[in-house]
Amino acid sequence: MVDLLTMDDVVDIRVYDKTLGFQNVISDVDYYSFFPRLNAQGHAEISIPADASINRLLRTKGTRLSCRFRGEHLMSGLLRSRQGKFLTRGGPTVYQLQDDWRLLVNTPALVRPDAPLEATSLDLPGQAWQTGAAVSGTTAGQYGYYLWPAGVDTAEAAIKHLIQVNLVDWLHRPITIAPNQDRGGDARTAGMLPDIRFQPVAEAVQELLTWSGLVLTVGQHWDAPTIVVDVHEPYEWTQVITPESTIISDGGWSQNPPDATGVIVMGAGEDAARAFIQIRDTELEDEYGDIIIVTKDATGGKIPWPDDLADDRKVPKYFPLRADVPAADKAEFLRYLTAAGAGALADGAETSSLSLDIGESETFRFMGEHGVQLGDYITASSENDDDDQAPGITITDRIEEATVSLSSEGLPSATPVLGKRSDDPDRNLWDAIDGVDSALRNSLRKR
Known part of the structure; x- marks a missing residue:
């Protein structure tokens, strides 16, 4: 005890x-x-x-x-x-x-957080948005994904907005969201505002966090009976960790070339009517002397056809070319396809990673004054100045997790982990299950 x-x-x-x-x-x-x-x-x-x-x-x-x-x-x-x-x-x-991250995991992101789940009359869309001319009792002019409001552009604004409308406005959870400072980059212009349709809020904001590099914190502090939500930008440490520093207890590194340098995005439409766009990273192809083209299904985009258009003229591949379609609708259609392609490129990007268990010293420790925090970037190098015939590896990665526990002497100790663990079978199993669950949810929520 x-x-x-x-x-x-x-x-x-x-x-x-x-x-x-x-x-x-x-x-x-x-x-x-x-x-x-x-x-x-x-x-x-x-x-x-x-x-x-x-x-x-x-x-x-x-x-x-x-x-x-x-x-x-x-x-x-x-x-x-x-x-x-x-x-x-x-x-x-x-x-x-x-x-308290569980609050985001256990809350679905609604298409219309401000509307009932069920349609309460033939003239109300329920969990859809009426973006075009309505026909009572039909889905004419309705859009089945969340419509991001004007002014929600940056990654920070989008993250906090999703949590506000779903956890606070809808479920009235005791959450206080820190004021938005528009950090993390313009997600709207980059086409990174996620398509929202009942996936967990945690999954929706993860796309924005991965793209922006922001750190999201969710926790109850002691000064008030509320759970505080905020983001911050990670800190990059200038101190380089080396084997000679004696604080690395275990770990390894990996470097992998890209699995995709280009994407063919396959949008809405059947057979000859299907819409396609191509995205290529030619600089990456030149760097590696390789071309790897993958395909990506992206059939959930909004196509608001003109009301008087005959059905045989509703050809998705021609939608961006029609003179009777507003420019804003064309831009949104292309934004959706571009974002899907960018996501596929990101999934297949070149990777370099570390997985190091790091001990503590007088100059390096987890948390506290001048301590490293979750999300901070750390550079580790195996370079040996005394041996130029055996070049080492230098990689910068993030503090992904930590363990805080009692030592054998009955004192608290901390072990931050640089990079994602690759040697933990339980973690690998649960990450794989999470991936399958996410893919299944994505396929079901489009129905």
Whole structure:
């Protein structure tokens, strides 16, 4: 058993009820392990001694924890599981915590957050937008994806807007969203505003986070009963980590050429009517002396045909060429196809990555004053100045996750991970499952 209050307040775990009201402080534990992750679902495990009176409180439905490490917010969220030995009197209880990123995972992004899910009359579109002339009882002039409002252009604005309209306006979750500062680049102009149709909010904002490089934080701080949502730009450290620094405990590196240098985007239409565009990265092709063309289905784009157009004239490949189609509609159609192509190129981009478990030293540590944070960029090099015949590798990557736990001496320790783990079978399995789930959701939500 470790008394947390004797550890210079390095770790501080506070208990809140389901309404985010403060209840108590956890003062002793058998062990704990926190696993915060960059722009992803983190979790924690905490074991409390059997004779600790706080167990009664922790077993209450809806109990939450908010945890600090070295004076900074580490993780907050709901206790999702409680486990103990039934036949062992006095055995400890082990609590599983899911961090507040789960709010984004567990909330679908609606097509119309401001409208009922069901159509309440023949003249109301329900979960669709009426963008053209309406015909009662039909889907004429309706659009089945979220329409981004004017003024929501940057990655930060889009991320916060999605969370606002779905989690706050629709579900009234106790969330405070920090003011938008329009960081992360112009996602609208770049064609990176995602097509929204009932995928989890976490999945929708992930596209924007990956493109922009922003770090999204979701957590309950101690100064108010609210969950604060904000983004920040990552910091790039100038200190280069080398084997001689003695803080690298394990890991490896990889470099892979692109899997795609060009994309044929296959839009709406059947057979000869189908619309196509091509996107090529000729600089990348010149750099590698290689050409790799892939195809990408993109059939969900909006095609608002003129109302009086005969059906045999509604040919998708001619839509951008028709004089009777407004320029804005043509631009939106091409934007959708271009964004799909850009996404396919990004999926097949050249990659270089590190996966390093990094220890701590007097000059390098996780969190706290002058410490590295999730999302920070770190450069690691295996270069050896004494051996010019064996050139090393230098790669810059991000702090993707960390482990904060009790050491064998009963003191808190932290191990940040540079890059994504490639040697963790459980992580690889769950990432693969997440990928399959995402692909299945994308195919179903287009129906």
